[in-house]
Amino acid sequence: MRNAVVSLGIASCALIAASALADDGTKNPPAAPAPATAPAAPNAPAAAPASGKSDRLLNQIAEIRNEWTKTRGADAPPVESAEDRGREQVGRLIYSKVTLEFEEVPLRDALRALRRELGLNMTVFLLDPSGKSQRPGFDGDQLVSLALRAVDGRTALEALTAFAGKEVTWQIHNGVIEVGPRPHLARQDAREIRVYETTDLAIDPPDWEPGKTIQRRNSDEVIGELVKMIVTHCEPDAFLPLPATRVDEETGRVVPRQHTTPPGERKEEGPRRRNPNTGATANFKPEEAQIFVNGRWASIQMKDNNLAVLAPDFVHRAINGYPAPIPPPAAE
Numbered sequence: 387m388r389n390a391v392v393s394l395g396i397a398s399c400a401l402i403a404a405s406a407l408a409d410d411g412t413k414n415p416p417a418a419p420a421p422a423t424a425p426a427a428p429n430a431p432a433a434a435p436a437s438g439k440s441d442r443l444l445n446q447i448a449e450i451r452n453e454w455t456k457t458r459g460a461d462a463p464p465v466e467s468a469e470d471r472g473r474e475q476v477g478r479l480i481y482s483k484v485t486l487e488f489e490e491v492p493l494r495d496a497l498r499a500l501r502r503e504l505g506l507n508m509t510v511f512l513l514d515p516s517g518k519s520q521r522p523g524f525d526g527d528q529l530v531s532l533a534l535r536a537v538d539g540r541t542a543l544e545a546l547t548a549f550a551g552k553e554v555t556w557q558i559h560n561g562v563i564e565v566g567p568r569p570h571l572a573r574q575d576a577r578e579i580r581v582y583e584t585t586d587l588a589i590d591p592p593d594w595e596p597g598k599t600i601q602r603r604n605s606d607e608v609i610g611e612l613v614k615m616i617v618t619h620c621e622p623d624a625f626l627p628l629p630a631t632r633v634d635e636e637t638g639r640v641v642p643r644q645h646t647t648p649p650g651e652r653k654e655e656g657p658r659r660r661n662p663n664t665g666a667t668a669n670f671k672p673e674e675a676q677i678f679v680n681g682r683w684a685s686i687q688m689k690d691n692n693l694a695v696l697a698p699d700f701v702h703r704a705i706n707g708y709p710a711p712i713p714p715p716a717a718e
Contacts, residue, residue: 471561494526511566625681
């Protein structure tokens, strides 16, 4: 039995951290030995050498294997809802023990190998290598050299995405793991509202130091500081205000960003940048106005000690982690 405690949020601001009790699984059987080759005839011509690309491809994936540390019974019902499918994807990342070694492997191939080994449902947003398409993504041809021993799948996934740069991360959307640049993962149709109950966090504990009088904060003031901490530490780029200008797709000119939709024009992306009454993009002081944040990818509103957060999944993960993972089936 091996205990593993896993938090998928940021410790300083996560409200509920995901944790798991992992059991040792059965190791995969060793690979079958390669068949022996017949000796070449004494006067036979030498075989033509393989191309450099083929040699490199043969040695790219030196090793990748996994053993599950926890599985669910064969008689367990299959997952059906998008929420449960997402929890199972988290389970495949958490209840796995991955060993891999890549040497100058294209990042796209390394992610594909991890996806196949763990049985993940994964979408990877890559740039078009031909340059003909302007689809959002990252460069999948950059080479990866990486060796990991007995790590969980989440560690392996984040180690690989780190090669793509700071802008790239992962999230779960409709039960599928998405890997790509944050601006694309934060697209409008990937954002959802989640309500976080914060009554217990809104209590300011008293200070019983003798001879010292301290004015305790009320619950709104405590929540204001909590929201400020979330904005500062949990994916802070998501809460930056939208820029005041944008580039017009047809003319290429820099024009003011509009927040209303004139008839016949495309709806602008992102929440409103400013409170129409104060001109502010955020307020953390309840004595001045209601607590709120309107960012380019995420927004927060406070109501009766509840925080309503509109954001993509990778922002919600930083705030609150994931619910209890579902282990993969024992048949695997």
